[in-house]
Amino acid sequence: MNDNDELFKLFLAEARDHLEHAEESLLALGKSPDDVEAVQACFRALHSIKGCAGFFDLIRLQDLSHACEHLLDRIRTQELSVTDQRIDALLQMVSHLGQVVEGIECGRADQPGIEADAAHLERLVEVGTNVAPAVATSPMPAAPVDTVITVPPDRALLDDFLAEARELMGRVEELLLSSPANPEQIRAVMRCFHTLKGISAYVGFPLIEKRAHAIEDSLSDKSGTITALSDEQRRALLAAADELRAMASRACLGPAHGEPGRVPPGDSQMRIGDLLVSQGMTREEVEAAAASLKPGERLGDKLVAEGRIPRETVETAAVQQALIKNASDGFSRVATAKLEDLVNLVGELLISQAMVAQDPDLQPGSRLQLAVNRQSRTLRSLQVLALNLRMVPLKSTFKKMSRAVHDIAHKLDKAVDLKLAGEDTEIDRTIAESLADPLLHMIRNAVDHGLETASERALAGKTPRGTIELSATQSGDHVIIVMSDDGRGMDPVRLRRRAVERGLIAAEGSLSQQEIYHLIFIPGFSTADSVTDISGRGVGMDVVRRNVQSLKGSIDIASVLGQGTTFTLRLPLTTAILDVMLLRVGSERFLVPIASVIEASRLESGEIKTILGTGRMVESRGQMLPVVRLATLFDLTDAPPGETGILVVVEHFQGRFALQVDDIVGQQQVVIKPLAEHLPHHPGLAGSAILADGRVGLILDPNRLLEAAGNIA
């Protein structure tokens, strides 16, 4: 049974989200200490983690989050004020919690670095000692999970709960309706109710929890699970499953306690009155109050003013009202595999549609053709939409950077403002993920080495606070990420001298400004001397270049001595689509990324020179390039022999070479697909793509094409 596994995974994902929110609110709180909502949000996030952790018996996580929650509660009730130390201690604890969650996720039991817990807890106690040090070290009594939750569980959690509950009850139905019940099936049914009980407790629906528990009980006797079901029992269980499903739906709409919420669906106003009724007022009371409402006056306010209900009740109801409104534009989690299937099928649809559109029987101007044209337009929009599903906003990547700036600046005792722009720019999920690392290195370097200390800045006539700007914009099929600081800038003369000293470049060689700046990407370039201004710039910068290159992006540097440095990253919008040139060799076609094609020309007889009788070379723009005959490399026998065809000059890491092929078929955009992973193949093949005729084409990797040939130029 993997229901619990599923639930556990969900919990881990949720926990990560909550921690992210907590961090975000703490950072916001750091900026404006009066931000009550930030305290609340952070409290909510940690409270949720504590609740879930309790449900899964993760005592440690529970204790740690409880300690945070406790401190926040005292801030919330204004027993303690917001100070930098407190925020810092909380931030550290939150990132510690992040590590604990990660540890659990990687299956390292629940145990890594337990010593660190104590230190973090101590720190929290320390910063909280205004009044009695109420935060003891673990073990700490956990707050009961389903005491009245002043803050309703968030919408995503409810959505997940509801989906899960429906699935479980569906499974019960399926089990009961299948063949005659055997003991294993009855146990499975029982497990479903058991799981439902667990998740209801977790989100705080005690009525559902009790009902599920009662059913679970009825399925077992002294010796364990009962082994047979009468028809009557079966009917009763089916009815119970229906009932629980309905209860779950109602509970998710209505107040957070499984009371059948009287929620008229589709009513956008979603009467606050209805919610108040479910909170204990009588309908008559509410209706009377509503009838005497003046225009512009709000029912909730009026009732509070009249002293009929406490303000909290109205606030709770208002939150629920907002939740119901939001429910319609919520998000759903979808497995990546399903998205890929969708993209695949849309691609297939386009191919079969093209076959219809190109059919000779299709009369130009006919009704049928108009319909086909219309169909193809819709299909293209569908394809764009399907590919867009892979895109995520850069917000969460950028958020990590705010955190990094905060931490590093704090450590170095520098005052730094990070200005973010364009966080909503969307980029392929895989690119967003691999972007975090390089950005982090760049940010670290900027704070550590790019920005001067406050006193240096004062001397230079700058504001004491340094500024780093991080922005993202979309430009065509690329995303441009710009990171600039107003620090000391880079000195090309010094960079150059350092490189010569370290023997990386020849003393007399001429380098462009850009080439000199790029010296910082050479691993270990400047780590030797850590006292100078440029020293640290080499740390991690080769990681940056490597990652950006592997994403098929590029990086530019601009710097003005004394005024700052700007890095410009240019990344493709998606890794899923590639512009390729179609090459034909014999009856086969191969695709080469346009980005690596330099030029192409018809092969003239006598153009190819042999070196030492074997190596074939050709002269291109004054450079001798090795010639690789693709048919020979891939052992394709149906290509015409000899010195005919086309030479395509391609570029790879270390230089250029010429590919000899029969013909260039054209250029197109393709959706990249992995070449069956478990299939051994030539290292020079990077993947595959479905071509316009529905056949598979293989994508060449110029960087590795020559590996097997042992002929790297």
Add this chain to the structure above:
Amino acid sequence: MNSAASATPTAKDGSGSGTYLTFQVGSEEYGVEILKVREIIGMLPMTPVPGSPSAVLGVINLRGKVIPVLSMRQRFGLPPIAANPLNVIIIVEADGQPTGLAVDLVREVASFDDAHTEPPPTYGLEVNAGFVKALGKSQGRILILLDIARVLALANIPAEIAKGSTP
């Protein structure tokens, strides 16, 4: 379809009993566990993959997914024959990876209980005995029931090193 029962017994590990899709390659009849079979499709245009094992005919486009196809003739060391309309590809799935098996023709779905299976003989088979899970007996015929994971162990098939490495 002869003995395919409605409640399909699954092939258990160790013994060969279970339900199989049977197909013919050359003069012999083979079986793959029905639970490993995803679908049966007609021959599709094949794209050969340079540097892949010789038993791999190439890759096909199966509704947008790129899937490798193995020639069972090659895998069992039989010479290729001219294509005919009965040739099909059986899409099987092992370790979550779909792979096509190109066979001469498919025959039926048959169930074998313990009484109708025997452990593989240790010698005397035309095919590599490592592929064979058991021998199945059905109406006087002998079927070779395959251990599909071993048949698919492409990593164990020596890859043909790309020839002509001097351009």
